[in-house]
Every structure is written in C-alpha cells, then in structure tokens.
Amino acid sequence: MPQIPLAAYLGLSSALFVIGAVGFLLRRNPITMLMAIELMWNAGNLAFAAFARNFADMSGQIFVFIVITVAAAEAAIALAIVVMVFRRRADVDVDDISVLRG
Amino acid sequence: MAPFIASLVPFILFAPLVGAATIALFGPYVHRRASAAVGSASVLLSFVIAAAFAIVVWHLPAAEQAAFTHSRFLGYWVHLPPDFVISFRLLVDPLSLLWILVITGVGFLIHLYSVGYMAADKNYRTFFAYMNIFVFAMLLLVMADNFLWLLVGWGGVGFASYILIGFYYDRNTAVLAARKALIMNVIGDVGIMVAIFLMYAHVGSLAYQTVFGQVDAIGTTALTWIGIWLFVGAVAKSAQLPLQTWLPDAMEGPTPVSALIHAATMVTAGVYLVARAHPIYDRAPVAAEIVAVVGGLTALFAATIGTVQYDIKRVLAYSTMSQIGYMIMAVGIGAYAAGAFHFLTHAFFKALLFMAAGVVIHNLAGEQDIRKMGGLAKRMPFAYWTFLVGTLALAGIAPFAGFFSKDAILDQALTLHHPWLYGAGTAAAFLTAFYMFRLLFLTFFTGAYRGEGEPHHDTPWTMSVPVALLAALSVAGGWIVLPGHDALSPALRASFADSLVIQDLSGFNWQVSIGTLILALAGIVLAYALYEVPSGAREWVRSQFGVMRAVLTNAYYFDAIYHVAFEVPTYALAGLLARVFDRDVIGALPRAFTALATWLGDVADRWETGYLRRYGLSIVVGVALLLVFYVVLTRGALWGAP
Amino acid sequence: MMSLYWICAFVLLLSGLGVISSRQPVHSVVGLIVNFATLAVLFLTLSADFLAMMQIIIYAGAILVLFLFVIALLTVGNVPVERGPGRLQFQATPSVVAGVLALAVLFSGVRVGWSQSAAANPAGFGSVATFGTQLLTTHVFAFEVTAFILLIAIVGVVLMAGRKEVRF
Numbered sequence: 001m002p003q004i005p006l007a008a009y010l011g012l013s014s015a016l017f018v019i020g021a022v023g024f025l026l027r028r029n030p031i032t033m034l035m036a037i038e039l040m041w042n043a044g045n046l047a048f049a050a051f052a053r054n055f056a057d058m059s060g061q062i063f064v065f066i067v068i069t070v071a072a073a074e075a076a077i078a079l080a081i082v083v084m085v086f087r088r089r090a091d092v093d094v095d096d097i098s099v100l101r102g
Numbered sequence: 103m104a105p106f107i108a109s110l111v112p113f114i115l116f117a118p119l120v121g122a123a124t125i126a127l128f129g130p131y132v133h134r135r136a137s138a139a140v141g142s143a144s145v146l147l148s149f150v151i152a153a154a155f156a157i158v159v160w161h162l163p164a165a166e167q168a169a170f171t172h173s174r175f176l177g178y179w180v181h182l183p184p185d186f187v188i189s190f191r192l193l194v195d196p197l198s199l200l201w202i203l204v205i206t207g208v209g210f211l212i213h214l215y216s217v218g219y220m221a222a223d224k225n226y227r228t229f230f231a232y233m234n235i236f237v238f239a240m241l242l243l244v245m246a247d248n249f250l251w252l253l254v255g256w257g258g259v260g261f262a263s264y265i266l267i268g269f270y271y272d273r274n275t276a277v278l279a280a281r282k283a284l285i286m287n288v289i290g291d292v293g294i295m296v297a298i299f300l301m302y303a304h305v306g307s308l309a310y311q312t313v314f315g316q317v318d319a320i321g322t323t324a325l326t327w328i329g330i331w332l333f334v335g336a337v338a339k340s341a342q343l344p345l346q347t348w349l350p351d352a353m354e355g356p357t358p359v360s361a362l363i364h365a366a367t368m369v370t371a372g373v374y375l376v377a378r379a380h381p382i383y384d385r386a387p388v389a390a391e392i393v394a395v396v397g398g399l400t401a402l403f404a405a406t407i408g409t410v411q412y413d414i415k416r417v418l419a420y421s422t423m424s425q426i427g428y429m430i431m432a433v434g435i436g437a438y439a440a441g442a443f444h445f446l447t448h449a450f451f452k453a454l455l456f457m458a459a460g461v462v463i464h465n466l467a468g469e470q471d472i473r474k475m476g477g478l479a480k481r482m483p484f485a486y487w488t489f490l491v492g493t494l495a496l497a498g499i500a501p502f503a504g505f506f507s508k509d510a511i512l513d514q515a516l517t518l519h520h521p522w523l524y525g526a527g528t529a530a531a532f533l534t535a536f537y538m539f540r541l542l543f544l545t546f547f548t549g550a551y552r553g554e555g556e557p558h559h560d561t562p563w564t565m566s567v568p569v570a571l572l573a574a575l576s577v578a579g580g581w582i583v584l585p586g587h588d589a590l591s592p593a594l595r596a597s598f599a600d601s602l603v604i605q606d607l608s609g610f611n612w613q614v615s616i617g618t619l620i621l622a623l624a625g626i627v628l629a630y631a632l633y634e635v636p637s638g639a640r641e642w643v644r645s646q647f648g649v650m651r652a653v654l655t656n657a658y659y660f661d662a663i664y665h666v667a668f669e670v671p672t673y674a675l676a677g678l679l680a681r682v683f684d685r686d687v688i689g690a691l692p693r694a695f696t697a698l699a700t701w702l703g704d705v706a707d708r709w710e711t712g713y714l715r716r717y718g719l720s721i722v723v724g725v726a727l728l729l730v731f732y733v734v735l736t737r738g739a740l741w742g743a744p
Numbered sequence: 745m746m747s748l749y750w751i752c753a754f755v756l757l758l759s760g761l762g763v764i765s766s767r768q769p770v771h772s773v774v775g776l777i778v779n780f781a782t783l784a785v786l787f788l789t790l791s792a793d794f795l796a797m798m799q800i801i802i803y804a805g806a807i808l809v810l811f812l813f814v815i816a817l818l819t820v821g822n823v824p825v826e827r828g829p830g831r832l833q834f835q836a837t838p839s840v841v842a843g844v845l846a847l848a849v850l851f852s853g854v855r856v857g858w859s860q861s862a863a864a865n866p867a868g869f870g871s872v873a874t875f876g877t878q879l880l881t882t883h884v885f886a887f888e889v890t891a892f893i894l895l896i897a898i899v900g901v902v903l904m905a906g907r908k909e910v911r912f
Contacts, residue, residue, distance in 0.1 A: 004749045004789060007854050011754050012786075013848035015759055018843045022763025025715055025839035031769045033714075035776050038807070042783055045795075053790045056865050058878045061792050065879070068802055069890045070902055073897035075807050079814045080901045086823055089497050092818050095831040096716050097787065101712030713832055719839055726842040729849040 009050035015044035118557030122234035141230030149206035162405035197597035211568035218562035236262035260287035279351035290338025297331035327390025336372025361456035394434025436603035437514035447503035451495035454572035497535035505581035535625030585610035
C-alpha cells in the first residue's frame with residue numbers, strides 16, 4: 001500500500017516537540033514540566049523511527065530503544081530529585097527554587 | 103703637544119658628568135667627604151685641561167690655531183641625509199674657551215668653598231652631584247656647535263637651577279622660588295625654540311657654521327625675528343626685563359649656588375648667546391637695538407631697587423641683574439669684547455661678594471638681614487676685607503677689576519653713538535656705588551652689632567682660600583686690558599673676526615673714565631653720609647620719598663602685576679579645567695565605560711537567576727535562533743539540501 | 745492509510761496540548777497515556793512492531809506509574825498547585841514566540857525534499873528477531889552502555905532517597 005510520506009511524520013514530530021518545549025517553559029509544576037519533557041523525547045523517537053523506515057536502516061529503531069531506556073532512567077532520577085526538593089513544601093512551584101543562582 | 107691636549111677636550115665636558123654619576127652611584131656608601139672631593143676634583147680636571155688647552159693652543163701661530171679651534175666631531179645625533187642631519191660636536195674657540203675657563207675655574211673655587219659651607223647639611227653629597235650636573239650642562243651650552251645642543255644645555259642649566267634653588271626642599275619659599283625660576287626659564291626656552299624653527303626653515307641646518315655662513319641669504323626681517331626670539335631666551339635666562347622676577351627669589355638657594363649660578367655663570371648665558379649669534383645681530387639692527395635698550399634699562403632699573411633692599415643676598419641679586427644688564431647692553435651695541443671682559447671681571451668679584459657674604463651668613467648661623475648686623479668689621483676682619491675688595495671692584499673704583507671693564511662698556515657706548523645708553527649706564531654706576539657701600543656700611547659698620555646671637559668664627563680653609571683667591575683676581579683681573587694694551591681683544595679675534603664692529607679695547611677715554619670714577623666716589627660719599635654719619639638725614643629722605651621707597655621695595659610691583667595678570671587667570675582656568683572639564687567632560691568617558699560594564703553585568707545577571715524555567719527559555723530561544731540561522735539565512739546551504 | 749495518520753496526528757497533538765495545559769497533574773497523566781498509545785499506533789504504521797510494544801510496556805506501563813506515585817506523594821488536596829501569578833516576567837511571550845518561530849522553520853525545512861515515498865522495506869523489518877539480532881551484533885556496545893545507564897540511575901536514586909533531610 002502507498003506509504004505515508006516521511007514529511008508527514010517529521011511535521012508531526014516537530015509539532016509535538018514544540019508543544020513539549022513550550023509546555024516546559026510555561027508550566028510551573030515540576031511534574032508537569034517533566035511530562036512535557038517526555039513529550040519531547042517521544043517526538044524525537046517518532047522522527048527516528050520515520051527515518052529508519054525511510055532509509056530501511058534498523059539503526060534508527062535501535063536508537064529509539066536506547067532513547068526509551070535513557071528516558072526512563074532520566075524520569076526516575078528527575079522524579080527522585082523533585083520528591084527530595086518538594087517533600088516538605090506546601091507549594092510545588094519550580095519558581096521557588098533559585099539555589100542555582102550565581 | 104697640541105694634538106694631545108686637543109684630544110682631551112671631550113673630557114672637559116664629561117668630567118663633571120662622570121663626577122655626578124659617581125657621586126650618585128657610590129656616594130651613599132662612602133664617607134661624605136669623598137663625594138665633595140669627587141665633585142670638586144672633576145671640575146678641577148676640566149679647568150686644568152681647558153687651561154692647558156688655552157696655554158698650548160694660543161701660543162701657536164694663528165694659522166695653526168685654526169686647526170684646533172674648529173669644532174670636534176663626536177657623533178651623529180640625527181642622521182637622515184641629506185636633509186636632516188644633526189651632529190654632536192664640541193666647539194672650543196676663544197669665545198667658548200673664555201666661558202669654559204670661567205665656569206670651571208670659578209666653579210672649582212665655589213665647589214671648594216661648598217666643602218666647608220655646606221658641611222652641616224644633611225644632603226651634602228647630593229649637593230655636589232647637583233653642582234656637577236650644573237657644570238656639565240653649562241659646559242654643554244658653551245661648547246655646543248649647533249643651536250640644538252645649545253638648547254639642550256640651556257634647558258639643562260634651567261633644570262640644574264631648579265633643583266639647586268629648591269635644594270632646601272622643606273622650605274616652602276624655596277620650592278616656590280624654584281618653580282618660579284623654572285617657569286620663567288621655560289618661557290625663554292620656547293623663545294629659543296621658535297628661533298630654531300625659523301633658522302631651520304630658512305637655512306635647513308642648525309650648525310653655527312652653516313647658519314652664520316648663510317646669514318646674508320636670509321632676509322633682514324627673518325633675521326630680526328630670529329634675533330628677537332633668541333633674545334627672549336636670553337632675557338629669561340639672564341633675568342632681564344621683563345622676565346627678571348625669578349632672580350631675587352632664587353636667593354633661596356644655598357649661597358654657593360647663588361655664587362655660581364646666579365652670578366658668575368648661568369645668568370651670563372644670555373650674554374654668551376648674543377655674542378655667539380653676533381653675525382645675526384650685526385645684520386639685524388632692530389633686534390640689536392632691542393637687546394641694547396633692554397640691557398641698559400635693566401641695568402638702571404635693578405640698581406634703583408638695590409638701594410632699598412635689606413637682605414644681603416637680595417642686594418647682590420639685584421646687583422647681578424644690573425651688571426648683566428651692562429653686559430647685554432654691550433653685546434647689543436656690538437661691543438662683544440667689552441661684554442666678555444665685563445663678564446670675566448664680574449664673575450670674579452660677584453662670586454667673591456657672594457662667598458664673602460656667605461662667610462658672614464655662616465658665622466651668624468644663617469642671618470641674612472642687614473638690619474640685624476653691624477659692627478662686624480672688627481669681629482670678622484677676613485670677611486670685611488674681602489667684601490671690601492669685591493665692593494670696590496663692583497663699584498668701579500680704579501685700579502680694581504670692575505673699573506676697566508665697566509668703563510670699556512661705557513666708552514664703547516659713546517663711541518658707537520648710543521648716548522642714552524651711556525647715560526643710563528652712568529646713572530646705574532652711581533647707584534651701584536651707592537647701594538653697595540650702603541650694604542657694606544650697614545653690615546660691617548654703623549655702630550654696634552644689632553643682631554641677637556653671638557657670631558662664631560670658624561671659617562675653614564676650604565672657604566677662606568677660594569675667597570682670598572677671588573679677592574686677588576678682583577684686584578688684578580682687570581689688568582689684562584690696560585690703556586693702550588689690550589690683551590683680550592686679540593685673543594678673541596678668532597671668534598669675532600667677522601663682526602661689523604672692530605673689537606678693540608685699547609683706547610682709553612679719559613673723560614668717560616674719570617667722570618664715572620667721580621660719580622662712583624660721589625655715590626660712596628652719599629652712602630657714608632646717609633648711613634655712617636648719625637643724623638636725621640635718613641629719616642628725612644624716607645619721609646620725603648615714601649611712595650618711591652614703597653615702589654622700589656616691591657620691585658616696581660612686577661610680582662604683583664604678574665600675579666594678577668598670569669597667576670590668577672591660570673589658576674582660575676586650571677580650577678575650571680580640573681573641576682568642569684576633567685571631571686565632567688573627560689571623566690564622562692570612564693564613567694560611560696563603567697555604566698556600560700554595569701549594564702552588561704545586569705543583562706548577564708538575568709541569565710544566572712537560578713530559575714529553571716529561565717535556563718530552559720534561553721536554551722529554547724537559542725535553538726530557535728540557530729534554526730533560523732541555519733535553515734533560513736543560509737537557505738540550508740550549510741548542509742546541502744537537495 | 746493516510747486517514748489513519750490524520751486521526752492519529754490529531755489525537756496526538758490534542759493529547760499533547762492536554763498534557764501541558766491541564767491544571768491538575770493527574771489530568772496531564774491521562775493525556776500522556778493517550779499520547780503514548782497513539783504514538784504506539786504510529787510506530788506500527790512505521791513497521792516498528794517491537795518498538796510499539798516497548799512504548800506501551802515501558803512508557804505507559806512503568807514511567808507513567810512512577811509519575812502517578814510521585815503525584816500522589818506530593819499533591820495534597822484538590823487545590824491547583826500553581827497558585828498566583830508567575831514570578832518571572834518575560835517568560836511567556838518569548839517562549840511562545842520562540843516556539844512558533846522554531847515550528848515555522850522546521851515546517852519549512854521539512855517541506856523541502858524527502859516528500860517521495862521510499863521503496864518497500866525488507867521483510868522482517870522492525871520485527872523482534874531483527875531487533876534482537878541488531879541489538880546483539882551491530883549495536884552491542886550501545887546495548888551494554890544502556891545497561892550501565894540504568895545501573896547508574898538506580899544507584900543514584902537509591903543514594904538520593906536514602907539521604908537525610910536536605911533543606912532548600
């Protein structure tokens with residue numbers, strides 16, 4: 001059957017990525033921000049998979065697998081940090097944290 | 103023999119410099135007397151070589167003399183042929199040799215004197231280094247063979263004068279006097295520089311030979327201007343009107359300094375300059391006339407002021423100003439030999455007077471006010487007799503030295519048709535005799551001693567021997583030019599062969615000489631009458647001439663006028679520039695930089711807020727901009743889109 | 745096929761917007777689940793069968809559960825956690841502008857070339873067998889490194905969680 005053109009997947013991937021990026025910048029809840037990051041990861045995955053099919057190269061899909069693994073590790077660590085930082089706080093607002101200043 | 107002596111000529115110039123360097127480098131590590139010895143010995147060495155040169159070369163026949171009196175080449179200063187070549191050469195012709203002998207001879211005697219006089223000073227070693235620097239600069243001035251090196255020596259002696267006047271640097275008056283002297287000397291330096299520019303523009307060279315050789319090719323107007331500008335330098339250096347105010351203040355320096363610099367040598371640099379540049383002045387009568395008139399006026403002007411001063415050294419300073427006026431007048435009317443002759447005798451008796459006064463001051467532990475002296479003739483006989491010799495010589499009493507030289511000038515003034523200058527000179531001679539004997543009477547006679555402390559009498563041989571020698575010279579020094587027998591002019595002939603006025607001092611004008619002698623004696627009698635004979639005469643004179651007395655005491659208010667005309671506006675301008683211009687206009691630039699740096703810092707500060715979202719924003723914005731750049735602006739050319 | 749794509753695209757973007765715009769984090773998680781599921785479908789259209797399975801199992805199954813646990817740990821009550829206006833000025837507008845700009849550039853880049861469909865893929869493309877072969881032969885180094893990454897993550901989390909109270 002006629003395949004879906006590559007450009008379609010790439011456009012979708014771009015849009016998803018930008019949604020994730022803007023969401024990361026606009027939200028103040030750290031968990032929501034992390035979910036936006038997940039969106040960005042997935043956008044990248046989509047692009048890699050599309051290219052893999054287009055060039056008939058399995059490397060793209062392997063890379064998606066790696067990305068998923070790394071994303072999982074990152075999510076785990078990030079969430080652990082979030083828990084540590086916000087455990088005793090009333091508000092969960094990332095703008096309260098400016099320890100990295102200077 | 104002659105070539106050997108001639109080859110030693112550079113040592114004349116450099117011995118004092120080496121002396122100064124030696125004292126500077128090694129002086130602090132050895133006994134202080136060593137510095138004095140080195141300083142004095144270097145000047146003595148210069149004198150010995152110069153004297154040997156004079157004796158040996160002047161005994162040669164005239165034809166052979168020329169080979170040695172031409173300038174000696176020592177190297178190139180600027181070498182950009184063919185247009186811009188300035189070399190460093192030493193000139194030892196009769197004119198410069200006369201000056202060299204005086205500088206090193208009298209200079210050595212003054213150095214010897216300073217060994218005793220300055221013995222108590224804490225900067226003893228430095229003093230000798232400074233004096234050597236001065237001698238070096240002055241020798242450079244007279245041994246230069248082009249106007250550039252003359253100017254270097256000129257500035258050098260101005261600098262030496264500054265450091266020596268301000269030698270007692272913890273005295274405010276001394277520092278101010280040094281500053282004043284330097285500023286006025288710099289005005290003179292500028293004058294000479296302008297003259298140099300004009301010379302170079304017209305001739306293309308600064309060497310004496312070239313400039314004087316082509317002097318006929320330069321137009322009279324240009325020559326007049328060159329002469330005038332050179333004379334500006336001479337006026338400043340020789341303390342003539344109107345740049346004379348620094349000389350009385352320069353007496354703040356130690357007495358040997360006053361003797362050497364401000365009596366015998368530095369202030370005569372102006373005379374030397376005009377005499378050296380006589381080809382210019384011979385052909386620029388307007389400039390020469392200006393020179394002569396300024397000299398004559400100053401001679402009279404300074405003599406009037408000397409009549410009311412009561413600081414020993416100030417009286418001698420005004421006397422110097424007056425006598426230099428005579429010399430300037432002489433070279434202005436073309437009587438170069440007469441001017442040189444008076445320079446010679448003046449060096450003897452003026453240095454003598456300063457040094458004898460120094461003996462008095464030294465024995466009175468620093469007192470210089472003659473109102474606090476008196477009756478010292480019996481207590482300090484040596485100082486009295488030597489001072490008397492000097493005073494007689496200065497007043498022009500025969501057969502002392504000043505008589506012959508002063509009369510030579512006055513005689514030439516008449517001969518060369520300058521009756522007004524003759525009149526001024528004669529009047530000044532009367533006044534000179536009067537005020538000098540006033541000084542003598544007030545210091546050494548006039549009843550009892552009016553001072554506070556008890557004078558002490560330790561005059562070391564280093565002080566008394568030079569004074570005695572100079573006293574002898576003040577008696578006999580004038581005898582080289584006797585009626586009918588002129589030994590000086592032939593000796594100087596090589597330097598003045600091309601002058602328009604024939605230099606001949608052998609003529610003796612009886613009327614002039616006797617007339618001046620009678621006037622001088624009259625001045626002495628007047629001084630005696632006013633100061634020695636107890637009567638109300640002095641008070642009557644004072645009451646009658648109160649205004650005149652005030653004017654004279656304040657030196658015709660020159661200092662006040664200059665203060666208002668120059669110092670006040672300059673300080674106001676300086677204050678304005680410092681406050682407004684420097685702080686607000688120029689200061690705005692660093693402040694702008696500060697503001698810029700601060701602003702940049704504030705901008706950068708927004709990147710380090712510590713807020714996570716901000717960091718994210720900068721990343722995303724950066725990515726967006728990169729994308730725009732790579733894809734849009736380069737149209738994807740950077741990675742070959744198909 | 746294209747219609748499937750359009751439906752998936754629509755759902756994908758809509759759920760993405762839902763993730764970033766929900767007030768409550770739990771709603772965002774729901775949106776994210778839908779997003780992941782749709783993405784798995786898209787992987788299937790790309791002959792990436794194994795990947796689609798992985799997506800569901802790991803992402804939707806493990807990571808999102810983790811998110812839910814943390815949300816439960818941190819959120820108290822029904823109150824929306826982002827109270828009051830944001831502290832940072834000049835954050836919203838530049839973000840949106842940058843995003844739109846990037847999107848525009850990316851779209852323009854995407855349209856250039858590559859619009860033609862490629863040839864059919866070889867048989868077994870994206871299957872488990874092919875995946876495993878690739879993973880253990882061509883890309884074995886990456887595979888091993890991934891294991892290390894996970895190890896580091898575990899060690900790190902354990903260390904951090906075991907720490908005493910840290911004041912921020």
